[in-house]
Amino acid sequence: MHRRNRRALQFAALAAGTALLATACNAAAKNDTSADSAKSGGTSFTLVTPDAVGQNEFLKLAVTGVENAAERHHGTQKVYESTDTASQQQNVQAAVDAKPDVVVLVGFEFADIVAQQAKAHPKQQFLVIDACTAKAFKNVSCAVFREHEGVYLAGAEAGLLSRSGKVGAVDVLDTPQFRRYSDPFAAGAKKVAATTQTSTRFVGGQSPFDDSARAKEQASSLLSKGYDQIMAAAAAGNYGVFEAAKAKGAFAYGVDVNQCPSSPGTVVDNVIKRTDIAVEKGIDAVLGGKAGTTVSYGLKEGGISLTGLEAGVDSSKCVIAQHQDVLTKVKALRDQIVSGELKVDDPAAS
Numbered sequence: 001m002h003r004r005n006r007r008a009l010q011f012a013a014l015a016a017g018t019a020l021l022a023t024a025c026n027a028a029a030k031n032d033t034s035a036d037s038a039k040s041g042g043t044s045f046t047l048v049t050p051d052a053v054g055q056n057e058f059l060k061l062a063v064t065g066v067e068n069a070a071e072r073h074h075g076t077q078k079v080y081e082s083t084d085t086a087s088q089q090q091n092v093q094a095a096v097d098a099k100p101d102v103v104v105l106v107g108f109e110f111a112d113i114v115a116q117q118a119k120a121h122p123k124q125q126f127l128v129i130d131a132c133t134a135k136a137f138k139n140v141s142c143a144v145f146r147e148h149e150g151v152y153l154a155g156a157e158a159g160l161l162s163r164s165g166k167v168g169a170v171d172v173l174d175t176p177q178f179r180r181y182s183d184p185f186a187a188g189a190k191k192v193a194a195t196t197q198t199s200t201r202f203v204g205g206q207s208p209f210d211d212s213a214r215a216k217e218q219a220s221s222l223l224s225k226g227y228d229q230i231m232a233a234a235a236a237g238n239y240g241v242f243e244a245a246k247a248k249g250a251f252a253y254g255v256d257v258n259q260c261p262s263s264p265g266t267v268v269d270n271v272i273k274r275t276d277i278a279v280e281k282g283i284d285a286v287l288g289g290k291a292g293t294t295v296s297y298g299l300k301e302g303g304i305s306l307t308g309l310e311a312g313v314d315s316s317k318c319v320i321a322q323h324q325d326v327l328t329k330v331k332a333l334r335d336q337i338v339s340g341e342l343k344v345d346d347p348a349a350s
Contacts, residue, residue: 042075044070044075045076045104045283046102048079049081049106050088050107050109053081061274062279088110099124104129118140124139125141129282130145138292141286141291141293145298147181147273148183149337154269154271155186157308158188166196166199168200168227169185181233183347189229208234208235211234212234219252229252229253232253238252239262242263253269268320
């Protein structure tokens with residue numbers, strides 16, 4: 001979804017039917033608000049990221065979450081940014097050695113090493129965001145997301161905005177996990193416009209998570225058949241989808257963070273994951289004695305949303321900001337999902 005970063009790699013792990021792999025971090029901690037919080041005796045939290053935070057909005061939200069948690073609990077926080085597998089491992093070890101109240105890690109990359117560390121250090125609490133260990137541990141809490149709920153709402157927007165009555169998606173691979181980003185999109189479109197035609201194309205190939213050219217080809221195939229609203233769930237290939245849509249005067253939808261600025265006038269909206277919410281609530285739960293559980297975050301919990309439903313949509317550069325009438329209808333659907341009146345099928349559910 002953002003270039004070939006952890007999001008693209010996470011798709012690969014899901015396709016293999018796992019949510020694990022290596023972890024780590026680099027030696028330099030940033031946003032350090034304490035020289036040695038463990039020794040000071042105050043509440044402390046350490047966040048380990050799988051990549052450099054930089055302009056990665058997904059990871060920036062996680063940083064915001066740990067900062068907010070530190071402020072609310074009158075504690076301190078550190079952020080260790082990784083650059084590769086080796087630095088991920090080094091950073092996790094450094095975090096454990098510091099003995100904070102909670103070590104927070106974002107991404108599947110950390111699942112294996114957290115399992116090892118949790119067994120070796122049963123008194124250390126871990127919070128894994130957007131993944132979990134294969135085996136349950138009393139000192140490992142996990143936060144996962146119900147992306148399909150947000151994708152459904154994006155599909156409703158597409159159904160309401162489509163002029164051709166044809167709504168499609170470009171997905172990385174044809175697996176239940178990845179279909180969470182395409183099947184609900186079609187379902188949402190048909191909910192608001194029953195006669196909508198839907199179709200999904202898959203990137204596939206040797207590098208499905210980092211192949212903008214193939215993603216663009218698949219999008220162009222749909223566009224040539226009159227599809228004018230395309231869900232882009234092609235990891236780093238999303239930019240190819242946006243290019244194809246722009247060339248045809250069609251529209252696309254992004255994922256994870258606000259991708260509208262990358263193609264203003266083309267990207268309608270985005271299915272976003274509020275990693276800050278998951279971090280804050282996860283830390284609250286651990287400190288409140290509810291460790292060792294897996295919590296699912298969707299629309300109801302505020303962990304999944306659309307850019308169009310968030311504050312600041314007017315300055316988001318998203319096309320949906322021009323369609324308040326559509327947002328009104330989508331908000332009504334969101335409320336139905338939150339209340340339980342409307343259930344969105346999860347393609348990855350067993």
